Amino acid sequence: MRKLFSASLVLALIIGLSVVGFSAEDTISIGTILPRTGALAAWGQFEGQATDLAAHQVNEAGGVLGKKLVLVHRDTKTNPTSGVDAANKLVNVNEVPVMVGANSSGVSLAVARAVAVPNEVVQIAVASTSPKLTTLEDNDYLFRTCPSDALQGIVLARLAYNDEGYETASTIYVNNAYGQGLSDNFEKAFEERGGEVLATVPYNKGKASYDAEIRKAAEGDPEVLMLLGYPENGNTILRKAIGTGAFENYMVADGMAGIPGVIEKVGAQYLEGTYGTVAQSPETKSLEYYKKGHEELFGFPPQRPAFLQNAYDAVILAALAMERAGEATGPAVKENLRAVAGPPGEEIDTSELERGFELIKEGKEIDYVGAAGQMDFDENGDVVSPFGILQVKDGEWKQIKVVD
Template sequence: MKNVKTAVGGAMLLAAAAWSAPALAQGSCAEPVKLGGVLALTGAQGTIGKVIADAGKLAVDQVNKAGGVKGCQVEFVVRDDTSQPSVGLDAARYLVDVSKVQAIVGLVGSGTALQVVNSVSVPNKIPTVACCAVTPALTRMAEEGKTGGYFFRTIPTARSMALAHAQAAMDKGYKNTVIMYINNDFGNGTAPDAKTALEKLGGKVAGVVPYAENQPSYRAEVQKALALNPDSLILIGLSADGTTILRDWFSLGGTQNVILHNTMRSPDVIKNVGERFLGKAVGVDNGQASGPSADAFNKDFQEAYGRPAVGPGLHTMYDATAITLLAMQAAAKLDGVSIRDALRAVQDPTGVEVQAGVEGLKKGLDALKAGRKIRYVGATGAFRFDRNGDVTGPMLTWKLNGSEIVTEKVISLEQMNALGTKAGF
């Protein structure tokens, strides 16, 4: 069932959507288990954020069909951060103070994640599992003991993206690459590492050009980049801004040798830029695992939403949601400390393997109810949170085959580790 609520957060009107299954009325529980989601449904990241939200909703729907958490149905309360960190902070506060959620997932933007973790997750002891925030600042916070262990993410950090950008430029033989990047926590956490990695791998960086988000035109920044006479472009930005930059880049005669961030791995971006301009383009993204669990998610997403599971954040959002709900089932009680500790417990390498999909999640929920250990292997494959709540994983490069987004190359975890060593990371 879907109903929409609204509330005022700060000076802005924020929309909240709550999803749960009709089985709530069957009622072994007076109230549903509540999971919060802070997601960019509008604004610069809205195009991809709405689809990412669907991936989280799919996991909630499947857990509800599998019997729910502790025999209760799950209500997924999602609030729109409008792609702005300050609004995301208000959204998270609302979820905790008003909706009384027991955990939070989502967090598309790094700036939003930093504010939410620092000001909401830690002081309120709310486990928070990000699908998409890649800033290394969150790792530093964890290393300094500032997250209290309440922050986790299912996506590799920005450093992995930076290495993949550099390797893509080397694979293509580009000799003089300009890097354009969004001037926020996300871009500032990725662009310097991309420059370092490319130079350490033997490439040359013509220059680095920052840009401010949410501008109607980027002609001035593009002209500055073109004045460096690059033979290629690495573009680190969001889907909306990236679309505008690419239009300006091509209209001003920029090369079609472009390397795009995972935020632009979207059919909407391809359509709005024009596939005829992107025939030589490649992009980077997290490497999706193959195998039955990944296949199950891809199939279920296609059936649920009538579109392929291709795009940034879909697999990682599903896993962020699914593993949080499994942890809530495993927790001794539904409080922050218990859920936080259970997030690692449901990754036990000696446990029963649990995969994506209704039957897979039911297997996990039933095993936990019976007191057995489980190992969640999700849409992104097997992963484990390290002491900072981070994960590592393979990366990929993608390209266009006509209008279809296809994988060009997979960079294995072992290869990623070797690249990191060569780059001095």
């Protein structure tokens, strides 16, 4: 027992020392809460790198308020409990004014409710697309740099009803916040336009057979089947649905659109003419500069098409807002975030960060244009991003237009 006691004493000492660590006066810290392990680790790793790149570029441009910007990374382990714990560490131990993250909506919402809002710390979610983030009572401390699924539902409805002239549709969606959000918003927008949604069928991941779901969706012969899910099981569903011959037309959302494997696995000849929608990063100068910077700093290009640049933008926006506020506190950042993100003011992209900081110091307004879009926050802290409409042509996803 005595051995155990002394061992735990040593352990406590080590923990104490390592927690305290260095704390220099000439740095400003921002926290990240990203899924480094767990189900979404494949995203969190790379989002973390994108934030590192952003901090690197901010420091090259002279830092924030004359100080070096430092990121403190914490792991949400892709679950709300660990996410809240990680955020508590950032807020209490590191005293950050801003947290970038989380990735999934469930974690972001828990962190906002339990940590960010009560502690008056700004939280900028990077990949949480659930419409719930729009309506949460957040005292304006929760922002996000990715568009809400509500938007994509409307884009899909407009494509199906106005452009293609379908009057009946059914949806099969993956049973999580992403799929349900898309399906609900598509249904609402499609029926507002005068169309009729015959069935909305959720599917659970990893089942051996989806025949029942397909049969249910086929009732009443809808003109188009909206498949709102991920390739993992979505491919199987699509192949099966084509096999039954019950549907003439298919549409998919960003979970599957533009992903090459989908066409190969399902069969190009069957998908010819199928439409899909994806949140589109407009080709801004920031996007180019971000890709170039990524290659220079890490030696390889960004590993994911979306959400990495959203994390990157979140860090830069936080830095600009702190500069404009003149202090690094949550309430001050919250008051200044919209001013630097949107009009009025001179448009600044990430290659001109130094100039952006100069302008702010001179007391002028700027309008940041990010790598993932315009980044103009609305009153709910949401951003609007354009969507690309893709179509399968000759066995490949081709972008046919971009809609706002």
